[in-house]
Amino acid sequence: MITITLLSLIITLSLSTITLLLFTASRRKLRSPPGSIGLPFIGETFQLIAAYKTENPEPFIDSRVSKYGTVFTTHVFGERTVFSADAESNRFILQNEGRFFEASYPSSIANLVGKHSLLLMRGSLHRRMHSLTMSFANSTIIKDHLLVDIDRLVRLNLDNWTGRIFLMEEAKKITFELTLKQLLSIDPCEWTENLRKEYMLVIEGFFCIPIPFFSLTYRRAIQARKRVTEALHLVVRERRVEREKGVKKNDMLAALFDSDCDDVTFSDDEIVDFLVSLLVAGYDTTSTTMTLAVKFLTDTPSALAQLKEEHEEIRKRKGASVALEWDDYKSMPFTQCVVNETLRLSNIISGVFRRAMSDVKIKDYTISKGSKVFASLRAVHLGQDNFEDARVFNPWRWQKTSDLTNFMPFGGGPRRCPGYELARVALSVFLHHLITRFSWIPAEEDKLVFFPTTRTQKRYPIIVQRRNVVVE
Ligand code: HEM
Ligand SMILES: *[C@@H]1O[C@H](CO)[C@@H](O)[C@H](O)[C@H]1NC(C)=O
Ligand SMILES: *[C@@H]1O[C@H](CO)[C@@H](O)[C@H](O)[C@H]1NC(C)=O
Ligand SMILES: *[C@@H]1O[C@H](CO)[C@@H](O)[C@H](O)[C@H]1NC(C)=O
Secondary structure (H helix, E strand, O other): OHHHHHHHHHHHHHHHHHHHHHHHHHHHHOOOOOEOOOEOOOEOHHHHHHHHOOOOOHHHHHHHHHHHOOEEEEEEOOEEEEEEOOHHHHHHHHHOEOOOEEEOOOHHHHHHHOOOOHHHOOHHHHHHHHHHHHHHHOHHHHHHHHHHHHHHHHHHHHOOOOEEEEHHHHHHHHHHHHHHHHHHOOOOOHHHHHHHHHHHHHHHHHOOOOOOOOOHHHHHHHHHHHHHHHHHHHHHHHHHHHHHOOOOOOOHHHHHHHHOOOOOOOOHHHHHHHHHHHHHHHHHHHHHHHHHHHHHHHHOHHHHHHHHHHHHHHHHHHOOOOOOOHHHHOOOHHHHHHHHHHHHHHOOOOEEEEEEOOOEEEOOEEEOOOOEEEEEHHHHHOOOOOOOOOOOOOOOHHHHOOOOOOOOOOOOHHHOOOOHHHHHHHHHHHHHHHHHHEEEEEOOOOOEEOOOOOEEOOOOEEEEEEOOOOOO
16 A cells, blocks of 8 residues: 555655756747737737728838847737748648648638538638539639629629729729628629628728727628528528529529538528628639739739730630630730739738647747747738739739749638639639729729738729720
8 A cells, every 4th residue: 555655645746846857948948939029908909000001011020030030929909919021931831730730810800701610610620611612613613603793793783883882892893792692692682782781881881990889880790690581591491481482593502501411410590690701812812812803903004914915815706605614714925924923922812820739849849738829921922022013913923933932822721712713713804804804093092001911092093984895
């Protein structure tokens, strides 16, 4: 008896010595990235906001990178944050989703996207739903099924353009209509336009400073979310009834219904949250990229001229058939350069927030468990060491490089954007019809700003003129 007690005592003692040794060893190695954390609570938030409200926010990052290196510590939006402007570290962070890091959204955003959103899912459920989303938006599906509607809806919208338009507004309308068609097979009508108005209120809530009880914008967003989900609930219920009668549709909602055949079934609440989050993720991103592509092209006439040539060539070849097909999309090499360069330079999602799930080593530093991390895609895309003349719009650079290690506009790892191909196709089709039908000039000077989101200050007003060149 005594020996056993003694033995266990010795084991306990030696275990705790080992623990103590390990602990001091890790203490010694534990060096968090250097940086400055500014004022108490506010940190460097105001400096960041001030920088990103201008056309040239880069000095905020440049000055810290030159002082501390590409991985540094700052303090923004109420929390100490490790900021990575380093491509390799970013890839490591994104690829280790669920192992060393996990996505982290403030509760104000979680309330707006809904708790069953893909953005908030974790682990095996996330893997399954991410791959379901991918298999609804992969290139086979786009080629066989989605492209026809993308092409038709873009043309339908462009048919209506005359005189002065706000390109940003028009691009949003197009993107929303495309998404509703793809998710629910609903064609543009008064109902979709009303839903979009509500939707814009929800989106505004994402970017206001979220003090729920005080912010009017946020309260309005929450109320609008309620109306949006009610409207979608009705659609889902109707579709369930139709489905029981044997009506088959080929869209995301059908994929969600079908996937519940095997083991789990999705409730209407889950389905609605899921749809809302897809609408959120695709709406501002794609429409802003469309707008900025046109702005960059307008400001770079030689690129616009070359793009025009490429698309007129396609028009000539197709003769009377207006609708674009997959082969047409695949024969737009310069367009793909323009798309990549727009994504690189505009960085609609400037980076992603993560939280460290354990102590993690990055470069020579240790990021301690629970730390907030911001993997900045923008800082890498605009880093002078990563791209030559990194801050200039130069689509031709993509004809030379095949090195994509520094290019991650859609993120990476298990949370890589499932809409990346869809966004590319929508952009290319949009550019094709715009360029072959219209010429345009900016109606006013307009500037890019980056806070709270990347956009142009005046929604990019342009004056369009129908081209009467008939290409045979
Ligand atoms: C130019 C357009 C787009 C850009 C630049 C973009 C960018 C991104 C990025 C960087 C992420 C990663 C977020 C993270 O790692 O936390 C992401 C995620 C996501 N994107 Fe996109 N996106 C675009 C268009 C779309 C479209 C059209 C859809 C619609 C299907 C979409 C759906 C999603 C979803 C659902 C996620 C969350 C994935 C997850 O958390 O597993 N995106 N997007
Ligand atoms: C796309 O998803 C479908 C299922 O929806 C699948 O049959 C097809 O093989 C996938 N294609 C690619 C290129 O992954
Ligand atoms: C085009 O304009 C007409 C009249 O203003 C409007 O009724 C119709 O809904 C518009 N179509 C599209 C696709 O925006
Ligand atoms: C554009 O970027 C994608 C990666 O997002 C890459 O696969 C593609 O090859 C690039 N296209 C060109 C023309 O560089």
